[in-house]
Amino acid sequence: MKAVMLMFDSLNRTLLAPYGCTWTKTPNFRRLAEKTIRFDNCYAGSLPCIPARRELHTGRYNFLHRSWGPLEPFDDSMPELLRKDGIYTHLITDHIHYFEDGGATYHNRYSSWEIIRGQEGDHWKVTPELLQNRAAPQNPEAVYFESTGNLHKHDAVNRTFFTGEEKTPLAQTFTAAMEFMDRNHGEDNWFLQIECFDPHEPFCAPEKYQALYPDDYQGPLFDWPPYHHVTEDSTTVEHLRNSYAALLSMCDAWLGKFLDKMDEYQLWDDTLLIVNTDHGYLLGEHGWWSKIVMPCYDEIVHIPLFIHDPRYAKDGEIRKALIQTIDLPATLLDYFHVPVPPNMQGKPLAPVIQEDLPVRDYALFGIHGAHVNITDGEYIYMKAPAGQKNGPLFEYTLMPAHMRCLFTVDDLQNAALTNPFGFTKGCPVLKIPKKNNFGSADFSFLLSDNKNSSRRIDNNDLLNAANFGDKLFDIKNDPHQEKELNDIAAETRMANLLVRAMRENEAPDEQYERIGLQKDRPVTEDDIRTIHEAIKNNRFQLIPDAYDWDRSAVNAYKALLMFIPEPEREKASRRIASALTAAAGKPGKRNIDFTMVNAIVPLVIPEQYRAMVSYFIGLAGKVA
Numbered sequence: 001m002k003a004v005m006l007m008f009d010s011l012n013r014t015l016l017a018p019y020g021c022t023w024t025k026t027p028n029f030r031r032l033a034e035k036t037i038r039f040d041n042c043y044a045g046s047l048p049c050i051p052a053r054r055e056l057h058t059g060r061y062n063f064l065h066r067s068w069g070p071l072e073p074f075d076d077s078m079p080e081l082l083r084k085d086g087i088y089t090h091l092i093t094d095h096i097h098y099f100e101d102g103g104a105t106y107h108n109r110y111s112s113w114e115i116i117r118g119q120e121g122d123h124w125k126v127t128p129e130l131l132q133n134r135a136a137p138q139n140p141e142a143v144y145f146e147s148t149g150n151l152h153k154h155d156a157v158n159r160t161f162f163t164g165e166e167k168t169p170l171a172q173t174f175t176a177a178m179e180f181m182d183r184n185h186g187e188d189n190w191f192l193q194i195e196c197f198d199p200h201e202p203f204c205a206p207e208k209y210q211a212l213y214p215d216d217y218q219g220p221l222f223d224w225p226p227y228h229h230v231t232e233d234s235t236t237v238e239h240l241r242n243s244y245a246a247l248l249s250m251c252d253a254w255l256g257k258f259l260d261k262m263d264e265y266q267l268w269d270d271t272l273l274i275v276n277t278d279h280g281y282l283l284g285e286h287g288w289w290s291k292i293v294m295p296c297y298d299e300i301v302h303i304p305l306f307i308h309d310p311r312y313a314k315d316g317e318i319r320k321a322l323i324q325t326i327d328l329p330a331t332l333l334d335y336f337h338v339p340v341p342p343n344m345q346g347k348p349l350a351p352v353i354q355e356d357l358p359v360r361d362y363a364l365f366g367i368h369g370a371h372v373n374i375t376d377g378e379y380i381y382m383k384a385p386a387g388q389k390n391g392p393l394f395e396y397t398l399m400p401a402h403m404r405c406l407f408t409v410d411d412l413q414n415a416a417l418t419n420p421f422g423f424t425k426g427c428p429v430l431k432i433p434k435k436n437n438f439g440s441a442d443f444s445f446l447l448s449d450n451k452n453s454s455r456r457i458d459n460n461d462l463l464n465a466a467n468f469g470d471k472l473f474d475i476k477n478d479p480h481q482e483k484e485l486n487d488i489a490a491e492t493r494m495a496n497l498l499v500r501a502m503r504e505n506e507a508p509d510e511q512y513e514r515i516g517l518q519k520d521r522p523v524t525e526d527d528i529r530t531i532h533e534a535i536k537n538n539r540f541q542l543i544p545d546a547y548d549w550d551r552s553a554v555n556a557y558k559a560l561l562m563f564i565p566e567p568e569r570e571k572a573s574r575r576i577a578s579a580l581t582a583a584a585g586k587p588g589k590r591n592i593d594f595t596m597v598n599a600i601v602p603l604v605i606p607e608q609y610r611a612m613v614s615y616f617i618g619l620a621g622k623v624a
Contacts, residue, residue, distance in 0.1 A: 014299060044301045064508065227290045298479065329344060378474065385515055394508065579599075
């Protein structure tokens with residue numbers, strides 16, 4: 001028995017021909033759909049990249065206990081379990097996050113592995129220009145912006161070494177995979193995992209693929225969208241979408257070469273094939289670029305999946321049953337007749353493959369510290385933090401590493417060993433107070449000229465899902481999530497399903513408190529009405545009630561206050577109130593909108609921080 005899992009990163013299912021897209025050139029994905037089963041209701045679990053990969057190893061949700069980080073000593077790793085049972089496992093990848101601090105324990109779970117260098121600002125090649133352009137950041141506290149700048153600089157250097165399509169990481173990854181197939185197609189009992197970082201940003205593709213999508217853009221090189229809401233003009237938006245499409249078509253072309261190998265060696269007869277992704281990507285939908293800084297809209301979490309199982313003659317069929325990423329490890333173990341560990345929450349997909357029989361009645365998904373989300377296939381419920389503080393919130397781990405750095409000594413000052421969870425196999429774990437939502441860097445700033453009143457701001461404040469509020473969508477009748485529902489009965493039902501899912505996942509007790517739900521009793525319609533009333537009454541007393549606030553203005557104002565040190569906040573609020581009253585005019589004459597809130601940033605924020613603060617309140621103020 002043999003199996004291949006071919007994984008792309010940030011694959012937007014709505015831009016693939018098998019899922020109905022007519023403008024992108026993806027003929028080999030259509031060819032793939034003819035040779036496999038297409039799954040129409042597959043959802044991601046934990047986002048983004050490495051949290052999703054922990055789920056591919058463990059078959060368990062990651063995001064309620066921990067953010068980005070390594071495999072834990074107590075984790076059951078699917079490829080390691082296969083290896084221990086005599087199945088040879090090999091990883092080929094250009095996904096650079098495996099080789100940073102936060103992903104460093106994954107690749108050694110395989111029998112062997114290969115890494116292709118150069119993607120997304122990988123600290124790979126060095127040129128004189130990179131050495132000559134070194135400079136200390138003007139704002140050393142702005143770790144996020146400084147590190148992002150370095151990624152762009154290194155990416156520009158790396159690209160100069162991609163001298164032709166064959167030298168690109170995508171091509172090298174597929175070439176290595178096909179070499180493996182050339183050498184080993186006649187052998188038995190192996191699992192090959194091929195991971196392509198593309199079409200993840202930056203959208204760097206050779207000219208022949210870009211030429212497939214001509215547009216009128218005349219500006220500088222721009223193929224790396226910001227993690228931001230869309231502010232670009234329509235020509236630039238079209239160009240960025242075309243750049244993604246060009247890279248997608250390159251992925252499609254190399255997928256075709258891979259399918260040719262499957263045909264050449266008749267691997268369809270005895271090889272399980274899974275083609276999947278970790279999550280999707282927003283390309284202007286809902287007014288956003290990218291992922292993670294906004295709610296988990298359907299384009300991000302509703303992902304494509306194709307499976308060919310040689311045991312069943314089902315190719316070309318479609319499945320509607322609700323499934324998730326956590327089901328794939330159990331499916332692979334089951335295929336190789338390796339026992340599925342009791343701690344795996346995912347279910348083998350054989351019943352779905354054979355007859356479209358359901359294996360689950362919900363899909364749970366999210367990002368650590370953001371909304372906790374659930375779908376039953378008809379509704380999606382996004383439960384936001386109940387309070388602006390977005391807490392209490394902790395990381396539970398024995399491997400304290402963020403994305404590109406270890407936890408700092410400061411991070412660990414208040415860490416404590418806590419009792420085991422059921423899935424930690426008797427091991428106590430560190431309980432570490434959460435300081436940021438991504439776990440990738442300390443995005444912190446000092447935002448006052450008065451040192452005595454300066455306050456540390458971390459991205460728990462900056463990118464707080466509380467700013468977006470709870471959301472309920474009827475995805476069966478509103479698949480693009482264009483209209484938020486106000487349906488008390490449906491929300492109550494989904495809130496109870498969410499609590500059940502959290503209990504089944506051993507969610508820490510404080511997660512219930514953080515999102516304002518009770519662990520030990522049913523959620524009632526009166527509970528939901530109370531939550532709605534609290535949101536409605538969360539106004540700011542310094543602004544006369546006679547004024548109407550746009551929702552985006554409320555969110556932006558709440559975010560703006562978080563940048564003002566606590567001792568100065570009341571005084572600053574009065575200045576803001578006076579400015580907004582003057583801008584709005586007489587009560588009832590005009591609403592207070594986001595533009596008015598953004599306009600008063602210079603009144604309360606020092607000059608060197610204004611652009612940054614406007615950026616972040618823009619994230620908070622953007623609503624679908």
